Amino acid sequence: MSVDGFFDSDAPRDGRRSFASTEALVEALAGSLAARLRGAIAARGSATLVVSGGRTPEALFRQMADLPLDWAAVTVTLADERWVPPDDPDSNEALVRRSLLAGPAAAARFVGLYTGADTPEAGQDACDARIRALPRPFDVVLLGMGEDGHTASFFPGAANLAAALSPADGRTVQAIRAPGIRQPRMTLTLPTLLDTQRLLLLITGDAKRRTLEQAEADGPVEAMPVRSVLRQDRVPLEIFWAP
Numbered sequence: 001m002s003v004d005g006f007f008d009s010d011a012p013r014d015g016r017r018s019f020a021s022t023e024a025l026v027e028a029l030a031g032s033l034a035a036r037l038r039g040a041i042a043a044r045g046s047a048t049l050v051v052s053g054g055r056t057p058e059a060l061f062r063q064m065a066d067l068p069l070d071w072a073a074v075t076v077t078l079a080d081e082r083w084v085p086p087d088d089p090d091s092n093e094a095l096v097r098r099s100l101l102a103g104p105a106a107a108a109r110f111v112g113l114y115t116g117a118d119t120p121e122a123g124q125d126a127c128d129a130r131i132r133a134l135p136r137p138f139d140v141v142l143l144g145m146g147e148d149g150h151t152a153s154f155f156p157g158a159a160n161l162a163a164a165l166s167p168a169d170g171r172t173v174q175a176i177r178a179p180g181i182r183q184p185r186m187t188l189t190l191p192t193l194l195d196t197q198r199l200l201l202l203i204t205g206d207a208k209r210r211t212l213e214q215a216e217a218d219g220p221v222e223a224m225p226v227r228s229v230l231r232q233d234r235v236p237l238e239i240f241w242a243p
């Protein structure tokens with residue numbers, strides 16, 4: 001499939017949607033996620049939203065923060081976290097607190113991954129207990145992707161990538177260290193991320209569209225770990241793209 005033909009329609013196709021602009025994507029996706037969270041609250045009295053950090057989702061978070069929703073019934077947690085305190089500019093918790101948990105959405109409960117332990121390895125058990133205590137399946141897991149083909153903190157070349165993708169002991173989180181990343185990380189493991197009603201991948205720009213197309217070609221998961229969510233059949237993956 002050619003890159004140009006990859007997202008050539010506004011109509012949903014194989015779980016993919018392309019938009020003319022980030023603004024259009026954000027508006028559509030925020031509305032769709034709010035509807036899912038409202039549905040969960042109506043059915044079970046609560047909802048759980050798992051979000052990624054990085055730069056891409058900030059506009060979506062700001063749009064969602066103002067949506068009318070019983071935010072007090074929503075728990076928000078992270079797909080992964082850089083192992084830094086919440087006052088560090090690289091903290092995903094900081095991003096979520098300032099952009100999503102603002103306005104009406106400030107009523108949501110936030111469960112962070114950073115425990116204050118010196119290293120993610122030292123914080124792993126406490127973090128696992130936090131995630132294990134959340135209701136499952138999650139309602140929404142929102143993933144991003146890097147141009148190297150990582151998603152969550154499943155980085156190519158990470159020493160403990162295999163444990164994150166296939167945890168032997170049912171662990172919900174995994175400490176990650178990888179070449180080229182500034183801080184060590186904590187990531188939800190693959191089976192934990194896939195234990196969700198809706199799984200979304202949000203990407204913007206032509207470079208990431210090309211990365212995605214490369215990831216869809218043959219090749220090992222370890223080289224482009226986003227393949228672990230592209231190739232699974234546990235939950236349909238919805239891909240949202242804008243230039």
Ligand SMILES: O=C(O)C(O)[C@@H](O)[C@H](O)[C@H](O)COP(=O)(O)O
Pocket residue numbers: 052053054055056057079080081082092143144145146150151152153
């Ligand atoms: O903490 C993080 O960095 C992530 O959760 C990570 O998986 C992110 O989604 C991608 O790296 C894309 O990041 P950008 O949106 O900044 O390109």
